[in-house]
Amino acid sequence: MTRLTVRRRDLFHWTCEHGADAIRRDGMVVKPHLGLSWWTDMDKADRHTRAACVLTSNTIKCDRMQYRCRAVSFGLLIPWSAYAVDADPAFVETLEQVPGADPSRWWVASEPVPVSSVRYAR
């Protein structure tokens, strides 16, 4: 018999100081970015995380890798690979083709996600 193993791990939402203020106030990540909140298992504030999670912007000055928020539970978070199956193919392609992006490290949520901590990560 094959046993299905679900590996439990911590997932994080990276954000700027403004995002962190709102998340602390609400106790959860509510504000959607492109209609979703974005999560990853990457926990280090380094260039690999920035590239893989596309925490870059040419249009805003905020550093979206200043604060790391930890999800209380795994339950509301959907692996990107599962979400992408039913998503608009153009939307999926646009995100996945960003240089350095690593969609295998992405999770998304369409509902508010409670957080257990909001930490300055720099």
Ligand SMILES: [Zn+2]
């Ligand atoms: Zn900001």
